[in-house]
Amino acid sequence: MFKIRMLVTAIALTGSLSVMAAEALPTTAPAPADNPTTAEKVELGKMLYHDPRLSSTGTVSCASCHNTMLGGEDNRPNSMGVNGQTGGRSAPTVWNAAFNKVQFWDGRADSLEAQAAGPVTNPIEMGMKSWDDVVARLKTIKGYRKAFDLAFGQDNETITKENATKAIAAYERTLITPNSAYDKYVKGDTDAMNAQQVRGMKKAVELGCTNCHSGPAFNGPGVFQKFPMHPNGYFEAQYHFKKDKGLAEVTKNAGDEHMFKVPTLRNIALTAPYFHNGSVPTLDKAVKLMAKLQLDKDLSDEDTADIVAFLNALTGEFPKQTMPTLPGTPGSSFN
Ligand code: HEC
Numbered sequence: 364m365f366k367i368r369m370l371v372t373a374i375a376l377t378g379s380l381s382v383m384a385a386e387a388l389p390t391t392a393p394a395p396a397d398n399p400t401t402a403e404k405v406e407l408g409k410m411l412y413h414d415p416r417l418s419s420t421g422t423v424s425c426a427s428c429h430n431t432m433l434g435g436e437d438n439r440p441n442s443m444g445v446n447g448q449t450g451g452r453s454a455p456t457v458w459n460a461a462f463n464k465v466q467f468w469d470g471r472a473d474s475l476e477a478q479a480a481g482p483v484t485n486p487i488e489m490g491m492k493s494w495d496d497v498v499a500r501l502k503t504i505k506g507y508r509k510a511f512d513l514a515f516g517q518d519n520e521t522i523t524k525e526n527a528t529k530a531i532a533a534y535e536r537t538l539i540t541p542n543s544a545y546d547k548y549v550k551g552d553t554d555a556m557n558a559q560q561v562r563g564m565k566k567a568v569e570l571g572c573t574n575c576h577s578g579p580a581f582n583g584p585g586v587f588q589k590f591p592m593h594p595n596g597y598f599e600a601q602y603h604f605k606k607d608k609g610l611a612e613v614t615k616n617a618g619d620e621h622m623f624k625v626p627t628l629r630n631i632a633l634t635a636p637y638f639h640n641g642s643v644p645t646l647d648k649a650v651k652l653m654a655k656l657q658l659d660k661d662l663s664d665e666d667t668a669d670i671v672a673f674l675n676a677l678t679g680e681f682p683k684q685t686m687p688t689l690p691g692t693p694g695s696s697f698n
């Protein structure tokens with residue numbers, strides 16, 4: 364029947380049988396037991412997310428690098444933080460980040476709450492000296508007192524690092540883009556994807572892309588994978604893939620070198636440039652490189668175009684965002 368889930372089966376390159384169950388993107392994201400999603404928390408989180416006063420210079424908010432009016436990132440190879448500083452990594456999208464098993468290219472945060480604590484005190488991102496300074500600043504902004512109390516009750520001091528990161532994470536859990544052409548197709552609307560997109564989907568499965576990119580967000584079943592799998596001096600030099608050691612930057616284990624989190628392919632057509640260092644400007648180049656470096660295959664232009672067409676079917680519907688009104692800071696400035 365129409366609603367029965369499709370099963371796309373393919374013989375994986377290893378010779379074993381791999382099964383890709385096509386799954387639509389869920390419309391809600393599970394929240395941890397100690398941070399249930401509430402409307403008040405989401406509203407506060409949205410304010411904090413868009414507030415540049417969480418940065419030392421008062422110029423950079425989460426939205427500067429993860430623009431939710433666009434694809435949830437900045438379309439830059441390397442994001443720009445306070446005082447024009449740039450790091451070595453490209454900003455991933457926040458849309459559907461709630462479905463990541465771990466956060467960051469090297470997976471160093473295991474939840475959205477843990478992730479949200481990082482950028483604020485990162486010297487090249489938002490540059491605050493400490494979370495104590497952030498909390499002190501938030502306390503001077505009268506309207507935040509009310510918003511934190513509404514979200515977290517009024518018994519104790521509610522303006523804390525923990526509550527701020529919980530609210531931001533609760534907001535991020537609402538950033539979901541369902542109803543892509545692919546989702547409609549999976550749910551039984553066989554006209555939702557055109558013939559080229561269906562061809563591209565089958566090719567992605569046959570080639571083995573879905574060995575690493577499957578599940579509703581195309582970022583599993585595993586968490587980390589080696590990149591590049593098949594050493595290639597030419598491309599590694601051209602795109603500087605040798606420099607960033609991925610998971611090993613965190614664990615310092617030689618065995619973790621160049622292990623990266625498998626990123627989602629949802630909305631991938633909107634989030635150029637590609638890869639952890641943003642070194643690849645277009646999606647067709649990224650697909651060809653993936654085939655070469657992960658699967659040791661040279662893709663023809665035609666196969667590449669089909670797969671790119673399929674990836675375009677993963678662009679979802681962006682829920683309408685209403686921008687928050689931020690409480691003012693009477694009589695203070697940032698330098
Ligand atoms: C200066 C730009 C910049 C700012 C400001 C910034 N981020 Fe990021 N964000 C990045 C970059 C770059 C990465 C990837 C870093 C890495 O993997 O080491 C990232 C990673 C993330 C991730 C992980 C996504 C994934 O797929 O792994 C989330 C979620 C996120 N940021 C949310 C936020 C939130 C919330 C804020 C505000 C508190 C914020 N970011 C502020 C640039 C920025």
Ligand code: HEC
Nearest residue numbers: 571572575588590623624625626637638639649653654657
């Ligand atoms: C062995 C596992 C593996 C296979 C197979 C694989 N990928 Fe990937 N893919 C990854 C990893 C890991 C990354 C992150 C690489 C990085 O930037 O460090 C990635 C990144 C990508 C990106 C860039 C994402 C972004 O946000 O910049 C695209 C697009 C992509 N893969 C598509 C494909 C396609 C299409 C195929 C099949 C031709 C494929 N992948 C096969 C593991 C894999």
